[in-house]
Amino acid sequence: MASLELRDLIWVGIxxxxxxxxxxxxxxxxxxxxRKNGIPPPTMDGPPEFIRALRAxxxxxxxxVTFEIALWTSGVxxxxxxxxxxxxxxxxxxxxxxxxxxxxxPKRVPPFWLSMYALRGLAGLSIAGxxxxxxxxxxxxxxxxxxxxxxx
Amino acid sequence: MASLELRDLIWVGIxxxxxxxxxxxxxxxxxxxxRKNGIPPPTMDGPPEFIRALRAxxxxxxxxVTFEIALWTSGVxxxxxxxxxxxxxxxxxxxxxxxxxxxxxPKRVPPFWLSMYALRGLAGLSIAGxxxxxxxxxxxxxxxxxxxxxxx
Amino acid sequence: MASLELRDLIWVGIxxxxxxxxxxxxxxxxxxxxRKNGIPPPTMDGPPEFIRALRAxxxxxxxxVTFEIALWTSGVxxxxxxxxxxxxxxxxxxxxxxxxxxxxxPKRVPPFWLSMYALRGLAGLSIAGxxxxxxxxxxxxxxxxxxxxxxx
Numbered sequence: 397m398a399s400l401e402l403r404d405l406i407w408v409g410i411x412x413x414x415x416x417x418x419x420x421x422x423x424x425x426x427x428x429x430x431r432k433n434g435i436p437p438p439t440m441d442g443p444p445e446f447i448r449a450l451r452a453x454x455x456x457x458x459x460x461v462t463f464e465i466a467l468w469t470s471g472v473x474x475x476x477x478x479x480x481x482x483x484x485x486x487x488x489x490x491x492x493x494x495x496x497x498x499x500x501x502p503k504r505v506p507p508f509w510l511s512m513y514a515l516r517g518l519a520g521l522s523i524a525g526x527x528x529x530x531x532x533x534x535x536x537x538x539x540x541x542x543x544x545x546x547x548x
Numbered sequence: 549m550a551s552l553e554l555r556d557l558i559w560v561g562i563x564x565x566x567x568x569x570x571x572x573x574x575x576x577x578x579x580x581x582x583r584k585n586g587i588p589p590p591t592m593d594g595p596p597e598f599i600r601a602l603r604a605x606x607x608x609x610x611x612x613v614t615f616e617i618a619l620w621t622s623g624v625x626x627x628x629x630x631x632x633x634x635x636x637x638x639x640x641x642x643x644x645x646x647x648x649x650x651x652x653x654p655k656r657v658p659p660f661w662l663s664m665y666a667l668r669g670l671a672g673l674s675i676a677g678x679x680x681x682x683x684x685x686x687x688x689x690x691x692x693x694x695x696x697x698x699x700x
Numbered sequence: 701m702a703s704l705e706l707r708d709l710i711w712v713g714i715x716x717x718x719x720x721x722x723x724x725x726x727x728x729x730x731x732x733x734x735r736k737n738g739i740p741p742p743t744m745d746g747p748p749e750f751i752r753a754l755r756a757x758x759x760x761x762x763x764x765v766t767f768e769i770a771l772w773t774s775g776v777x778x779x780x781x782x783x784x785x786x787x788x789x790x791x792x793x794x795x796x797x798x799x800x801x802x803x804x805x806p807k808r809v810p811p812f813w814l815s816m817y818a819l820r821g822l823a824g825l826s827i828a829g830x831x832x833x834x835x836x837x838x839x840x841x842x843x844x845x846x847x848x849x850x851x852x
Binding site (some may be wrong): 464 | 558592609612
């Protein structure tokens, strides 16, 4: 079975760094709303816009570990190309989510579900990749080779 | 020294994906209690059951990064078999923790400590694995070979 | 292109485990302030010192995913030595941040910015490493070899 190659992680690495920047940007938005409204930490209360920005940031964080797990396991065990594409879709959806939520709470809903579809796609790739790797390692069955032989 | 092999990460990958699903499930429980009690985001206040579900989810998140670090470093530098077993124990304890906490606050305590024991076990494996890798790389000492030669 | 070697991840692994311990320590400080002030979970209100400890822990968590991404991508795609050094600087800054914040809110500011400089340094290494890996893989351009040939 193959060893992990740096070349197979480049696109997933780029998406992960983009995710890190996005998480920091959400923190920066909260910080700038703190300054604008004169709400020094550790105060967590303020005008509705500030509360919504806090909740948007918190929700991004709640899903950040799940996203990183799904991104890397799908990139490593399945393939980086679809993993990175779904990762970019997730980041786009989260960008719309944060922007929409700060404007008005209901605007968070459609991009939230888009981000969940991207996440479920990544989870599907992860599970498919892990099943393939497990069958290859422990049962000597190579699903990819079998599929190719049937098709070509 | 060895390169990282995909086959040595399968079980740890499966546990990580299980962890991702567990984190999402806790978010889904909070979401369903929001709908049941009519508490739309960004509101964070509600009946005691809702508050306890929020806190359970938050505590799972607080430990999620620590768990992922301990899981992967122990799996990579020590061995995936004990890492994955302790990982499953952690996920079981966190499942009981979330369920118990939502029922009644004191019910969170025994599974919390079980999850901490699993986490400490993983941290121990990580440290042992890193010491082994460090001595092998920088001092030319192979603790595993030495142990084998003494025993056999 | 090279496969991922365990030896190239040792120092980054050590810093990651140190980070995991630091996150747990912040949780333990909040727990001990809960006991000292008689604030059982799920209560989130209490004296100012307790609120500041909660916020310090929360801020550490907010940046934990960003830090882990930056640490591992810089260690994997650039080099573990500068990544681990900036990682230690980050952990030192976060230690001062947590301690300072619990004493008095303004004391959190200088170590917060130090932690941000360390994080930006890591992000810079990540991006440099990813550009290098991408050019090498997709354009056949090796920036490191080119730089050496110009210099020596």
